[in-house]
Amino acid sequence: MSEQGALAGIRVLDLSRVLAGPWATQIMGDLGAEVIKIERPGAGDDTRAWGPPDFKEAGFSAYYASANRNKRSVAVDISKPAGQQLIASLAQHCDVLVENYKVGGAARHGLDYATLGKLNPRLIYCSITGFGQTGPYAPRAGYDAMIQGMSGLMSITGKPRAEPDSNPQKIGVAMVDLSTGLYAAIAVLAALVQRARTNRGQYIDLALLDVGVAMLAYQGMNFLATGVAPDRPGNAHPSIVPYQDFPTADGWMMLAIGNDGQFAHFCRCVGHADWATDERFSTNPHRVANRKTLIGMMSEVTRTRGTREWIKLLEAEGVPCGPINDIAAVFADPQVQARHLRVDIPMPARTDESLAPAVPAIASPLRLSAAPVDYRLPPPALGAHTREVLRGVLSLSDVQIDALAKQGAI
Numbered sequence: 001m002s003e004q005g006a007l008a009g010i011r012v013l014d015l016s017r018v019l020a021g022p023w024a025t026q027i028m029g030d031l032g033a034e035v036i037k038i039e040r041p042g043a044g045d046d047t048r049a050w051g052p053p054d055f056k057e058a059g060f061s062a063y064y065a066s067a068n069r070n071k072r073s074v075a076v077d078i079s080k081p082a083g084q085q086l087i088a089s090l091a092q093h094c095d096v097l098v099e100n101y102k103v104g105g106a107a108r109h110g111l112d113y114a115t116l117g118k119l120n121p122r123l124i125y126c127s128i129t130g131f132g133q134t135g136p137y138a139p140r141a142g143y144d145a146m147i148q149g150m151s152g153l154m155s156i157t158g159k160p161r162a163e164p165d166s167n168p169q170k171i172g173v174a175m176v177d178l179s180t181g182l183y184a185a186i187a188v189l190a191a192l193v194q195r196a197r198t199n200r201g202q203y204i205d206l207a208l209l210d211v212g213v214a215m216l217a218y219q220g221m222n223f224l225a226t227g228v229a230p231d232r233p234g235n236a237h238p239s240i241v242p243y244q245d246f247p248t249a250d251g252w253m254m255l256a257i258g259n260d261g262q263f264a265h266f267c268r269c270v271g272h273a274d275w276a277t278d279e280r281f282s283t284n285p286h287r288v289a290n291r292k293t294l295i296g297m298m299s300e301v302t303r304t305r306g307t308r309e310w311i312k313l314l315e316a317e318g319v320p321c322g323p324i325n326d327i328a329a330v331f332a333d334p335q336v337q338a339r340h341l342r343v344d345i346p347m348p349a350r351t352d353e354s355l356a357p358a359v360p361a362i363a364s365p366l367r368l369s370a371a372p373v374d375y376r377l378p379p380p381a382l383g384a385h386t387r388e389v390l391r392g393v394l395s396l397s398d399v400q401i402d403a404l405a406k407q408g409a410i
Contacts, residue, residue, distance in 0.1 A: 004032065004371055004372065004374065005031050005032010005033070005371055005373070005374055006031045006032055006368060006371035007028055007031040007032040007033035008032040008033075010028070010032075010033040010034070010095045010096065010192065011033065011034045011035075011036070011093065011094045011095050011096070011393075012025055012028050012029070012033050012034065012035045012036065012094065012095065012096040012097075012098065013036050013038065013087070013090055013091055013094040013096065013097045013098070014035055014036060014037040014038065014071065014098050015038050015078075015087070015097065015098065015099035015100075015101075015106075015111070016098050016099055016100040016128065017039075017045040017046055017047070017100065018045065018046055018047055018100070018177070019047070019067055019144070019174055019177040019178065019181065020100060020128050020176075020177040020178070020180040020181045020184065020208065021098045021099065021100040021126075021128050021181065021184070022037075022045070022047075022067035022068055022181070023067050023177065023178055023180075023181025023182070023184075024098055024126070024128075024180075024181040024182070024184035024185045024188070025037070025071065025098050026067050026068060026069060026070060026071070026181075027181065027182070027185040027364070027366075028096070028185060028188065029069065029070030029071055029376075029377075030069075030070055030364045030366065030373040030374070030375070031366065031368075031371070031373060032371065032373075032374065033096075034072075035070060035071040035072070036071070036072055036074055036090065036094070036385075036389055036393070037068065037071040037072065037073050037074065037380065038074055038075075038076050038078070038087065038090075039073055039074070039075050039076075039382055039383065040075070040077065041075040041076070041077050041382075041383065041408070041410065042075075042382075043382075044060075044073070044075070044382040044383075045064060045068070047060075047061060047063045047064040047067070048060045048061060048064045048382065049061065050063040050064065051063065055357075055359060057347075057357065058347060058359060058378070058379070058381065059381050059382065060379055060381075060382075064379060065359055065361065065378075065379045066361075066362070067181075068379040068380070069345060069359075069361055069375060069377060069378060069379050070374075070375065070376055070377050071377065071379070071380055072377065072380060072384070072385035072388065072389055073380035073381065073382055073383055073384050073385055073386075074090075074383065074385055074386045074389045074390070074410075075382060075383030075386050075410055076386075076409065076410055077408055077409055077410070078109050078111065079109070080407065080408060080409045082404055082407050082409035083409040083410070084109050084110050084111060086390070086394075086404070086409065086410070087109075087111055088110065088111065088115070088116060088119060089394055090389075090393060090394065091111075091116045091119065091120055091123060092116075092119050092120045093393050093394070094120070094123065095122065095123070095124060095192070095201075096123070096124045096125075096126065096188055096192075097116065097123060097124070097125045097126065098126045098128070098184065098188075099111070099125075099126070099127055099128070100127070100128040100129065101127075101129075102129065102139070102141055103129055103133055103138045103139055104139075106127070113125040113127070113203045117201065117203070120201070121200055121201060122195060122199065122200060122201045123201040124188055124191040124192065124195065124201040124202060124204065125201065125202075125203050125204065126184050126187065126188055126204040126206065127203070127204065127205055127206065128180060128184060128206045128207075128208075129142060129205075129206075129207055129208070130142010130143070130146075130147065130207065130208050130209065131207050131208070131209050132205055132206075132207030132209070132210060133205045134205075137209070142207075142208045142209065144174035144175070144176045144177040144208065145170055145174075147176045147208045147209055147212045148170045148171065148175070148176055148212065149168070149170070150209060150212070151176065151209055151212025151213050151215070151216070152212070152213070152216055152219075152220070153170075153171065153175075153176070153212055153215060153216065154168040154169060154170055155168055155229070155230075155232065156216075156219050156230055156231075156232050156233065157169045157170065157171060157232060158232045158234065159232060159234045160231050160232050160233065160234055161231055161232060163234070166232065168232065175215070176208050176211055176212045176215070177208070179211050179212075179215055180206060180208050180211045183206060183211055183214075184204070184206050187204045187206065188204065191204060218238075218239065219238065222238065222239075235254075236291070236295075239288065240257075240258060240284060240288070241284065241287035241288050241291050241294060241295070242255050242257050242263070242266075242287070242294065242295060242298060243255065243256055243257060243258065244295070245324065246298060246299055246302040247299055247302060247303050248302055248303065248305060248306055248307040248310055249303060249304060249305055249306045249307075250306040250307055251306075251307050251323075251324070252307065252323075252324045253302070253307045253310055253311060253321055253322065253323055253324065254321060254322050254323075254324060255314075255319070255320070255321050256320040256321065256322075257319065257320060258320065259284070260276075260282070260283055260284060262318065262319055262320065263275075263276060263281070263284075263287070264276040265317045265318055265319050266314065266317070266319045268317070269313055269314055269317045269319060270298075270301045270302075271301075272297075272301065275294075275297070280293065280294070281294050307323055308323075311323065339363075340363055341362060341363045342360060342361070342362065342363065343360070343361050343362075343363045343375055344358035344359070344360050344361070345358055345359050345360075345361055345375045345377070345378040346358045346378065347359060347378050348378075358378075359378045359379060361375065383410075386401075386410050387401055390404075390410075
């Protein structure tokens with residue numbers, strides 16, 4: 001455990017799987033917490049098998065690796081009483097527990113907050129479900145794709161309804177799951193701060209649907225202010241013009257012009273300074289009202305040069321712009337490389353003492369000057385730390401651990 005990490009000394013029991021919960025606990029692990037990941041013997045987290053692509057020598061998929069570094073894997077069968085007792089014992093030695101069972105699932109195994117909170121009143125217990133612990137949908141399972149639809153996010157993603165092939169689109173990653181993980185980490189950190197004042201833990205109820213609706217942000221507020229459901233804006237912004245993709249001679253670029261001054265700079269740069277004083281375009285509300293006309297005029301101009309040439313010219317004038325990269329171009333970008341957004345985490349030594357290949361990872365965006373994140377552990381092999389954790393945290397002997405293994409509890 002890193003002595004420099006902001007969460008050094010905090011122990012997290014991770015009973016979650018797939019993405020939202022593991023994303024939250026990985027953030028805590030990056031910040032220095034000790035994370036003990038509980039997995040099913042013989043199978044582990046579902047995402048271990050969500051490949052290809054796979055890191056075959058390491059025994060897990062790229063998907064699993066994306067959310068499970070800085071954790072130790074302990075294989076416990078919680079359907080067995082001995083396994084349930086192990087989890088309850090571990091919870092008494094932990095500061096935080098994160099789980100994402102369906103409502104009532106943890107209680108069936110005697111691992112709910114009502115039970116574990118009595119054993120450890122300082123425990124911060126975070127439950128992540130599709131729909132929360134209350135309401136008519138509470139018993140239902142929830143998954144990112146369906147929540148993107150139910151929350152309204154898909155209704156505002158994709159081409160405008162009037163255009164051909166304008167089906168609603170989901171976001172290209174599981175954004176509701178990832179955002180729920182972020183909210184979970186924030187909630188846990190807040191609970192840790194409060195516990196420092198009160199010496200008591202608390203229960204956190206997080207729902208993917210709640211997070212999806214919260215992510216509507218200004219689009220949701222636009223509806224609340226007007227009573228009119230927003231259309232899909234495509235790559236355009238509903239409230240700012242010009243703020244979207246534009247064609248170039250060899251592809252596309254994004255312009256993110258956020259104020260009248262930036263628009264004036266753009267107009268001078270492209271040889272149409274008169275646009276900035278034209279009553280139709282002189283202010284953002286006027287540009288929004290005359291969006292179609294202005295975008296058509298701008299597109300005719302942007303098609304006359306290549307993307308790189310435009311970006312060089314516009315950046316020199318302080319006009320926010322950028323290419324539309326594929327992911328290969330992202331990791332080749334000099335800024336991405338300068339920020340070291342790819343890291344390589346060495347795997348443990350093999351039995352022949354040679355080093356296994358390092359596992360690549362996307363770096364944490366958290367940059368703390370006094371407590372930097374640390375990539376201490378690669379994603380673990382299934383059950384790789386079972387004995388280590390049971391000996392070190394619960395002080396079990398090898399004889400006791402062997403007995404648990406014979407029972408099938410680990």
